[in-house]
Structures are given as C-alpha cells and as structure tokens.
Amino acid sequence: MKDRQPSPVDQVTDSDRLTGRLELTTGCRNAEQNPMTEPLQSDHGWNPERVLVSVDDCLVDLKNLLEIFLRETPRLLSDIRTAVENSETQRLHLAAHTLRGSFQILCADDAELTAGAMETAGKHGKTAVAVTLLPKLEHELAMITLQVTTFLNTCAEC
Numbered sequence: 001m002k003d004r005q006p007s008p009v010d011q012v013t014d015s016d017r018l019t020g021r022l023e024l025t026t027g028c029r030n031a032e033q034n035p036m037t038e039p040l041q042s043d044h045g046w047n048p049e050r051v052l053v054s055v056d057d058c059l060v061d062l063k064n065l066l067e068i069f070l071r072e073t074p075r076l077l078s079d080i081r082t083a084v085e086n087s088e089t090q091r092l093h094l095a096a097h098t099l100r101g102s103f104q105i106l107c108a109d110d111a112e113l114t115a116g117a118m119e120t121a122g123k124h125g126k127t128a129v130a131v132t133l134l135p136k137l138e139h140e141l142a143m144i145t146l147q148v149t150t151f152l153n154t155c156a157e158c
C-alpha cells in the first residue's frame with residue numbers, strides 16, 4: 001500500500017470530537033486517473049476513489065477490503081449498542097475505535113468523526129454522549145453499507 005496522507009480527521013482532538021467543532025476538506029483523484037468507467041464520488045459516506053488509491057488501484061484488493069468491512073461491521077455495531085445499553089465504557093471505547101479505523105480505511109470522513117466521538121465518549125466515561133451519538137452512527141453505517149453493497153454489485157465485472 002502507498003503511504004496514506006494524513007487526513008483532516010487525524011488532526012482532530014478529543015475536545016473537537018466531543019463538541020463537534022470540525023471542518024473537513026477531502027480530495028479525490030481526478031476522473032482521468034480513475035480506472036472505473038464512471039468516477040464515483042461521495043460527499044457523504046465512503047470515498048471509493050480515495051480508497052482505490054490506497055490499494056494501489058487494485059480492484060481485487062478493493063473488493064476484498066469491502067467484503068471484510070461488510071462482514072465485520074455488524075458485530076462492531078452490536079458491540080457498541082450493547083456497550084451503550086450497559087454503560088460499558090471500555091467496551092464502547094474499543095468497539096468504536098475499531099469501527100473508526102474501518103471508516104478511516106474507507107475514507108468515510110463523516111462516519112469516522114462520529115465513531116471517533118463515540119470512542120472519545122467511551123474513553124472518558126461519557127455514556128450520555130454515546131447515547132446521543134448512536135442514532136447518527138447507525139444511520140451513517142447503514143448509508144455506507146448500502147453504498148458499498150451497491151458498488152460491489154455494480155462492479156461485478158471489474
């Protein structure tokens with residue numbers, strides 16, 4: 001894999017995550033560099049062009065990565081829900097941290113920020129914050145899951 005450029009998310013502090021003071025800028029490769037016939041860009045959700053760059057433009061590796069994401073994220077979300085329901089802050093911190101990493105790999109900046117805020121809430125024992133973030137996290141994960149599934153279905157011949 002190529003060295004990943006630091007994203008704006010890498011520079012966000014715990015305080016920023018908890019208070020929501022964030023400004024993001026994301027960049028995609030231009031269309032002529034895209035090996036797919038139609039460039040896919042997303043202001044929200046995941047960013048297939050940036051992810052493709054991170055796997056050296058190898059669609060096979062991209063598909064494998066996405067299949068792992070689809071297989072693992074339901075368990076992570078279940079762990080987060082259980083941790084929030086039972087006020088298990090250490091479990092919340094770990095599951096949200098892992099999910100944040102998954103979103104980071106997919107260049108899903110908005111979802112990464114939400115998972116990061118959830119991770120920070122767990123780290124600092126702020127279960128009330130986690131309760132308020134859970135619906136947003138669930139929505140973002142559902143949206144990204146749909147986008148990833150659609151991508152895999154439309155890219156079957158790639």
